[in-house]
Amino acid sequence: MTPASVDPALRALAADLLFREADALDNQDWANWLAMYREDARYWVPAWIDEHRTTADPDTELSLIYHTTRRGLEERVGRIQSRKSITATPLPRTLHLIAGLTIAEADTEAMRVRSNAAVHVYDARTAAHHVAALRYEHSFRCAPGGGWLIAAKTIVLVNDRMPSVVDFYAL
Amino acid sequence: MTPKNADALIDDRPQDKVFGVDRSVFTDEAVFQDELRLIFEGTWVFVGLETQLPRPHSFFTTHIGRQPVLVMRDGEDKIGAFLNTCRHRGLILCPFRRGDQKFHTCRYHGWTYDSSGRNALVTDRQVGQYTPRFAQLDHDLVRVPRLAGYRGLLFASLNPDVPDLEEHLDEARTFIDLVLDQSPVGQVEFVPGDVTYTFQGNWKLQFENGLDFYHFQSTHSAYLDIVAKRFAEGTAGALSAEPEQEAPVQGSFNFRHGHAVNWSIKNTDNASGRKPLRLEVDAVRARVGATRAKWMLRQRNLTIFPNLQIIDVQSMQLRTWRPLAVGVTEITSHCLGIVGESAEARRLRIRNYEDFFNPTGLASSDDNLMFEYCQDGYAAEAGPTQGYERGLASRPDGAADYAAELGISPVESAVGELFFGGEMNFLPGYREWRRLLSRGRNR
Ligand code: FES
Ligand SMILES: [Fe+2]
Numbered sequence: 001m002t003p004a005s006v007d008p009a010l011r012a013l014a015a016d017l018l019f020r021e022a023d024a025l026d027n028q029d030w031a032n033w034l035a036m037y038r039e040d041a042r043y044w045v046p047a048w049i050d051e052h053r054t055t056a057d058p059d060t061e062l063s064l065i066y067h068t069t070r071r072g073l074e075e076r077v078g079r080i081q082s083r084k085s086i087t088a089t090p091l092p093r094t095l096h097l098i099a100g101l102t103i104a105e106a107d108t109e110a111m112r113v114r115s116n117a118a119v120h121v122y123d124a125r126t127a128a129h130h131v132a133a134l135r136y137e138h139s140f141r142c143a144p145g146g147g148w149l150i151a152a153k154t155i156v157l158v159n160d161r162m163p164s165v166v167d168f169y170a171l
Numbered sequence: 172m173t174p175k176n177a178d179a180l181i182d183d184r185p186q187d188k189v190f191g192v193d194r195s196v197f198t199d200e201a202v203f204q205d206e207l208r209l210i211f212e213g214t215w216v217f218v219g220l221e222t223q224l225p226r227p228h229s230f231f232t233t234h235i236g237r238q239p240v241l242v243m244r245d246g247e248d249k250i251g252a253f254l255n256t257c258r259h260r261g262l263i264l265c266p267f268r269r270g271d272q273k274f275h276t277c278r279y280h281g282w283t284y285d286s287s288g289r290n291a292l293v294t295d296r297q298v299g300q301y302t303p304r305f306a307q308l309d310h311d312l313v314r315v316p317r318l319a320g321y322r323g324l325l326f327a328s329l330n331p332d333v334p335d336l337e338e339h340l341d342e343a344r345t346f347i348d349l350v351l352d353q354s355p356v357g358q359v360e361f362v363p364g365d366v367t368y369t370f371q372g373n374w375k376l377q378f379e380n381g382l383d384f385y386h387f388q389s390t391h392s393a394y395l396d397i398v399a400k401r402f403a404e405g406t407a408g409a410l411s412a413e414p415e416q417e418a419p420v421q422g423s424f425n426f427r428h429g430h431a432v433n434w435s436i437k438n439t440d441n442a443s444g445r446k447p448l449r450l451e452v453d454a455v456r457a458r459v460g461a462t463r464a465k466w467m468l469r470q471r472n473l474t475i476f477p478n479l480q481i482i483d484v485q486s487m488q489l490r491t492w493r494p495l496a497v498g499v500t501e502i503t504s505h506c507l508g509i510v511g512e513s514a515e516a517r518r519l520r521i522r523n524y525e526d527f528f529n530p531t532g533l534a535s536s537d538d539n540l541m542f543e544y545c546q547d548g549y550a551a552e553a554g555p556t557q558g559y560e561r562g563l564a565s566r567p568d569g570a571a572d573y574a575a576e577l578g579i580s581p582v583e584s585a586v587g588e589l590f591f592g593g594e595m596n597f598l599p600g601y602r603e604w605r606r607l608l609s610r611g612r613n614r
Contacts, residue, residue, distance in 0.1 A: 046364075051267065062524070064525070065525065084396065161369065162368040162369075
């Protein structure tokens with residue numbers, strides 16, 4: 001793979017994928033959000049180990065979220081949709097802002113994209129407003145039938161003293 | 172304290188089987204200030220684990236009540252706790268969460284302290300034109316009056332007038348032992364990775380919830396659905412569950428000084444059946460005997476008043492908290508690892524922890540929001556809640572037979588069917604709360 005940060009077509013493609021994912025989350029369009037992930041997708045939110053390092057080995061260190069297949073995400077969506085979890089009744093409103101897109105690696109089959117995100121989370125009951133400051137790294141792969149799917153997503157939560165609940169829609 | 176004193180806030184009449192808590196204990200600013208001074212800064216509180224200080228000169232920082240604290244292991248392997256503030260002009264001396272440092276130099280004017288808290292340098296002292304009185308002043312870090320460990324769990328008290336730690340812990344020690352003795356070397360450690368979160372509610376909501384067996388089925392029904400589905404689909408992972416031989420029941424023990432534990436005996440295959448201890452239970456049983464191994468496999472939620480809970484289920488959580496305001500609490504949550512467990516057990520422990528206990532997980536997040544809804548509900552002046560009534564009709568020593576297995580004699584115990592969920596185990600905490608607040612007021 002070669003660094004391809006200056007290829008404008010690739011940048012446009014990557015941006016489109018990131019914005020589509022954010023749009024699905026903000027519109028609570030869970031089916032289309034899940035459909036952007038491969039079945040064997042890894043979804044990882046490491047914890048912080050000290051002021052400057054995040055955990056690196058999920059088998060010996062703690063993560064905030066660590067799923068090695070899409071199944072973990074499907075369970076989270078199912079929990080929200082069941083309306084049995086108080087965290088989802090009602091669900092907060094969210095708004096994802098994404099910037100600073102960098103294509104770290106790319107070839108015709110795969111690309112790795114880094115970006116920064118600010119997710120505004122607003123609780124309509126209490127009017128509490130929280131902003132999650134995030135660093136994303138997406139690994140996309142060509143899907144068999146065309147298009148691109150997320151093979152891995154790592155999310156670093158910069159402001160890690162969390163409000164009482166943090167879930168996939170607010171990341 | 173205004174408007175009511177502590178005695179009036181807790182309605183405790185054991186002979187009449189009446190117990191009630193005034194709602195204002197969750198919302199009253201004056202009560203909260205008294206709690207900080209007389210409870211969090213007035214008795215033993217949990218500060219950390221000795222395993223957080225692996226080497227000479229290791230340190231970590233924390234808080235006791237409102238006050239910043241630096242805990243260090245010195246060059247002679249002695250552990251000390253100090254107020255994390257420079258003697259010169261008060262700066263926070265150590266700004267880091269943890270690390271290894273022989274000397275801590277204040278960044279303002281350079282005064283330096285060693286890992287035993289001694290002042291090693293007053294910068295440019297000779298040219299400072301100090302009075303002779305200055306030489307008489309103690310320039311060392313201010314030591315927290317009491318620091319003691321129970322088998323590697325460190326507790327400290329800003330108030331020197333407290334009983335010895337072992338006496339304070341009472342027979343809750345037996346339940347700390349049931350955690351530590353799972354390890355071949357008798358130690359636990361924090362799995363690396365910090366998890367800190369806040370909720371917009373009073374700290375006692377977490378205190379109560381850790382003892383609240385009753386909420387589980389309703390609060391966590393979405394989580395229970397997920398677990399049931401995993402079992403139905405065979406994706407829960409295979410662990411040879413060892414079915415309990417005894418009838419399913421749920422019970423609790425109350426100890427002196429505010430501590431309590433609730434526990435259950437379940438004989439169905441469920442999430443807590445996937446306990447990492449099962450992978451090594453034969454070795455553990457050979458070491459501790461069948462009775463204690465049986466208790467190690469059972470769900471146990473232990474509360475050490477006022478700021479420590481250890482939950483031993485499909486993973487193990489150590490949770491501690493710091494009240495930030497009457498309606499804001501900071502929780503620090505750790506995955507507790509057994510020193511000496513296998514890599515496979517550790518990995519399973521971590522996965523189960525993330526699944527359940529993280530604020531980004533599938534269960535504790537539900538609890539945290541429940542606290543916020545409770546706090547908001549307490550604004551209603553609707554009289555005492557009915558949240559301390561379950562189990563009031565039970566015999567005061569109802570679970571004595573279970574206690575006898577462990578060789579303990581709790582001050583109260585209760586047992587019932589699996590969905591009993593008695594609230595009697597909240598009582599010792601509130602009794603200690605009232606004792607500490609009344610004691611402070613009368614001084
Ligand atoms: S405040 Fe620490 S050296 Fe002056
Ligand atoms: Fe809970």
